[in-house]
Amino acid sequence: MEKQEFSVGDSSGExxxxxxxxxxxxxxxVGLVANIQTEVDKTGRRVGRSGSTFRDExxxxxxxxxxxxxxxxxxxxxxxxxxEFTRDIKGFENAMNFERSYxxxxxxxxxxxxxxxxxxxxxxxxxxxxxxxNRGGIVxxxxxxxxxxxxxxxxxxxxxxxxxxxxxxxxxxxxxxIISKQELEHKVDETxxxxxxxxxxxxxxxxxxxxxxxxxxxNLQGLYQQILAGHDKSMSDLExxxxxxxxxxxxxxxxxxxxxxxxxxIEMNQKAMMEQNEANMEAMKLAEKHQKEKEKLHxxxxxxxxxLNETQELELEIEKLKGSTNVMKHMAGSxxxxxxxxxxxxxxxxxxxxxxxxxxxxxxxxxxxxxxNDEYQEARKEMIQFWKENEDLVSGEEIRVKTMGHLDTKPxxxxxxxxxxxxxARAGLKAMELCSFWEGQIGNVHWHPFKVDESDGIxxxxxxxxxxxxxxxxxxYGEELYNEVVRAKVEIVxxxxxxxxxxxxxxxxxxxxxxxxxEGTDVMLKMRKKLVAMKNKRKRR
Numbered sequence: 001m002e003k004q005e006f007s008v009g010d011s012s013g014e015x016x017x018x019x020x021x022x023x024x025x026x027x028x029x030v031g032l033v034a035n036i037q038t039e040v041d042k043t044g045r046r047v048g049r050s051g052s053t054f055r056d057e058x059x060x061x062x063x064x065x066x067x068x069x070x071x072x073x074x075x076x077x078x079x080x081x082x083x084e085f086t087r088d089i090k091g092f093e094n095a096m097n098f099e100r101s102y103x104x105x106x107x108x109x110x111x112x113x114x115x116x117x118x119x120x121x122x123x124x125x126x127x128x129x130x131x132x133x134n135r136g137g138i139v140x141x142x143x144x145x146x147x148x149x150x151x152x153x154x155x156x157x158x159x160x161x162x163x164x165x166x167x168x169x170x171x172x173x174x175x176x177x178i179i180s181k182q183e184l185e186h187k188v189d190e191t192x193x194x195x196x197x198x199x200x201x202x203x204x205x206x207x208x209x210x211x212x213x214x215x216x217x218x219n220l221q222g223l224y225q226q227i228l229a230g231h232d233k234s235m236s237d238l239e240x241x242x243x244x245x246x247x248x249x250x251x252x253x254x255x256x257x258x259x260x261x262x263x264x265x266i267e268m269n270q271k272a273m274m275e276q277n278e279a280n281m282e283a284m285k286l287a288e289k290h291q292k293e294k295e296k297l298h299x300x301x302x303x304x305x306x307x308l309n310e311t312q313e314l315e316l317e318i319e320k321l322k323g324s325t326n327v328m329k330h331m332a333g334s335x336x337x338x339x340x341x342x343x344x345x346x347x348x349x350x351x352x353x354x355x356x357x358x359x360x361x362x363x364x365x366x367x368x369x370x371x372x373n374d375e376y377q378e379a380r381k382e383m384i385q386f387w388k389e390n391e392d393l394v395s396g397e398e399i400r401v402k403t404m405g406h407l408d409t410k411p412x413x414x415x416x417x418x419x420x421x422x423x424x425a426r427a428g429l430k431a432m433e434l435c436s437f438w439e440g441q442i443g444n445v446h447w448h449p450f451k452v453d454e455s456d457g458i459x460x461x462x463x464x465x466x467x468x469x470x471x472x473x474x475x476x477y478g479e480e481l482y483n484e485v486v487r488a489k490v491e492i493v494x495x496x497x498x499x500x501x502x503x504x505x506x507x508x509x510x511x512x513x514x515x516x517x518x519e520g521t522d523v524m525l526k527m528r529k530k531l532v533a534m535k536n537k538r539k540r541r
Contacts, residue, residue, distance in 0.1 A: 022151040026128035026143055029095040031083035034112050034124045036070070038077045046076035054081060063098045064090075073138045080139050083125070099127045160535060163390075167528040170386060174521045177379045383520050384504050399515045399523045402507035405442060405492035409435050411484045415477040434477075441469065442489050443501055449489065463490070 038048040051068040058065050064085070071080040083098065085091035102108050102125035109126035112119070132143050245266055387401045412431035420427060441447055449467035452459050463470070463486055474482040496503045506515040 024130040024149040027150040028087045029085040033081045048077040398510045404495040405502040415481040
């Protein structure tokens, strides 16, 4: 980083300041113009050229003043005017050029001080210094207004001190943001470990659930077998009773008294058999219904095994299983089934609680990560703006600001000159027109000369070499200009696809890639060390 120094010299190049004393200038920079021609108007007041007219004349000469302020007294225009310049080094250069212009023309300060009899009607001009600042009268009063006396070295030290403070402030801000980012990354790692733990716990719950369902399936099979065995036994008992009734019916012919008694017994037995048959039919219907419920439950279990890791599907299946458990409660006759249902309810509640807690934690971490990313992007924008405003300080560094999507005009000039075989001036004009046209095409979001390539098994966006505009460009102006347009369009699509206009980005020139915040911070710290070293070296001198 080169150190900027203020220096002042006359037209012959001799230095005006010495090692012991240093000339003091009025700051902010201001020039004095004397001998401005005035005249008396109808009211008796003296008038002269306006400040804006005089300023425009000085601008045409290349001195770029910010304002020309005529000095007025009780009689009107005093014949003097203040010429104000910008506060920076450029303003100082313009002020000194202003003074040299009048001095070289024989109308400087020394020429003015020679006396009235040696002056002509032209204005005299010079840069205000300590003598003008301490001058009495209306001129000195206007020179002092909101101004001060400073040497060039004092101004240079103030500028360097401000720059060091700016670099230190930016460095501290970036360090704090990096620490915040690291803390958030640590929290993300902790959350990942919690997620892994929850995943393992879910797997264990799934295995337990499978075992309990298998146990329930075994119990249901046993219950079904018991129902079938009971039905067979009932049918065998009924068959025995029927045989007994038939034997007793044969004895009716022997004894009419016994026949009446037997008739009554038969009616009672038939009624009992009908009731038993109805009970058996109900048992069969219940068994069939149980079998259907078991098949449905099996299907549900298969679905749950396929979608167990999806939280929403798991909640839906739990709700559906609540209805199935009511049927199983009706059919279950053992304490084991009751315990199973209690375990299922507890498992459901635990899953719902863990799912809610996990969701809340993920949302909190996501919000913090989004905020950290916003702060990171804001710091990056501030660093890019710093680079733009201090290009002279970072010149020579590998980390620079690159305008993504900007076209280089050199390939256009070369291609146009090669095709038209014309003069340099005509080729440059045609190249600017062609470059302007392609800048419009690159910024056109509706022009998309890309296609999806899946040849490697991975979908990726590549340039469509059959695009009509690109084909014609390559045919008319060659490979180099074609590559430049493709490069700019690819950068626009990558860095600002929705806006279609160029954007600034920190770029690592050595590695030809986007620079990281750490690389930018390293450069700024190095700049800070250089400034401190220069300041210490100047103090030792």
